[in-house]
Amino acid sequence: MPVHLNTAGAGLMPAAVVDTMSGYLRQEAADGAYETELRHADTLDKGVYGNLARVLDAPAEDLALFDSATRAWSSAVTPLVLTGADRVWITPYEYAGSLILWTELRRRTGIRLEVIPLLPGGDLDVDWMRRTLREDVAVVSVPHVPSGCGIVNPVEEIGRVLAPWPCLYLVDACQSVGQLPVSVADIGCDLLTGAGRKFLCGPRGTGFAYIGPRLRARARPVFHDLHVADMTSDDTYEVHTDGARRFEYAERSGAAIVGLDAALRQHLDRTSRRAGDARPVRDLVREVVEETPGTRLVDPGARHASIVTFVCDRMPAARLREELSARGVNAWVAQGSHTPLFMRRQGIEHAVRVSPHHYNSAQDVEVFARALRAVIG
Numbered sequence: 005m006p007v008h009l010n011t012a013g014a015g016l017m018p019a020a021v022v023d024t025m026s027g028y029l030r031q032e033a034a035d036g037a038y039e040t041e042l043r044h045a046d047t048l049d050k051g052v053y054g055n056l057a058r059v060l061d062a063p064a065e066d067l068a069l070f071d072s073a074t075r076a077w078s079s080a081v082t083p084l085v086l087t088g089a090d091r092v093w094i095t096p097y098e099y100a101g102s103l104i105l106w107t108e109l110r111r112r113t114g115i116r117l118e119v120i121p122l123l124p125g126g127d128l129d130v131d132w133m134r135r136t137l138r139e140d141v142a143v144v145s146v147p148h149v150p151s152g153c154g155i156v157n158p159v160e161e162i163g164r165v166l167a168p169w170p171c172l173y174l175v176d177a178c179q180s181v182g183q184l185p186v187s188v189a190d191i192g193c194d195l196l197t198g199a200g201r202k203f204l205c206g207p208r209g210t211g212f213a214y215i216g217p218r219l220r221a222r223a224r225p226v227f228h229d230l231h232v233a234d235m236t237s238d239d240t241y242e243v244h245t246d247g248a249r250r251f252e253y254a255e256r257s258g259a260a261i262v263g264l265d266a267a268l269r270q271h272l273d274r275t276s277r278r279a280g281d282a283r284p285v286r287d288l289v290r291e292v293v294e295e296t297p298g299t300r301l302v303d304p305g306a307r308h309a310s311i312v313t314f315v316c317d318r319m320p321a322a323r324l325r326e327e328l329s330a331r332g333v334n335a336w337v338a339q340g341s342h343t344p345l346f347m348r349r350q351g352i353e354h355a356v357r358v359s360p361h362h363y364n365s366a367q368d369v370e371v372f373a374r375a376l377r378a379v380i381g
Contacts, residue, residue, distance in 0.1 A: 012359035088114030126304020152343035163192030206267030
């Protein structure tokens, strides 16, 4: 078994998740998909939302499920009614998928995109936000943890700064849910999105969103699917929920949803039993990279999560990943284009990304250290 240090790409699903999904698929094959869906209706229509609510510290009626974090984000952001008078604040750590959407909205509506500046060490300049915030700032978008580097942005502090203002506050928590405590109540955001496949160790094809009442009041979805809407006459329809699920689509994989539910339950059980570690594995990984000649960490900011990104002067990132894989270590290549506003300013096109999780040990880090030293020489 390889040492898996690519949780930021996709975490390792525990046996309980795999067994739950396999059992569901076997039931579909034996009894029919609709019949299996009815049998698991309590989990699909209620249980998974309740468990997600516990993980995110959010009301279940404000949660919606999607097939990816990107779908969750675009489904909630695209319907926003914005104009050329609106300013939208983003950070240099904005994910490229979100940046593409903001760029398209700017083309369509004329919104003014503005980038929140960084302090010299790489942290967001929250004092600048306090000084500069005005009524015409309509949206503030912040990733909790970017995909390209391990900085933890102060989303709770930013929420307190924004609380007195009418702007919508959007948080991309794709890389933080499952590895860091995430509380919608403490953050005070209007949208928070995430994926099941990363640090929650759930299946691919699952994403979710907290879509708060303020955002729902200001967003106008162009389509409502049949699970939340009915035709009431030949030319009228009625949406029978005010909750976040009106942003969902009816068609989805039942096996993926019960797998996500199992992953959420595993996460809740694990965090309830978690004991504090004197030396988190992420710190051990960072130390290995720092001590290896010819490497340079890409770790802006004062607080870091379990994503350790570095460049190597002696070898391209793609080849280094391949050499680590040949020695039994899974890492990944961070594309500079995926966090372009920050990475391009650092002159980084590609870097190696190492992302440990709860299933990694100090012995795993030693395997990584030996492999890295062997590759770089």
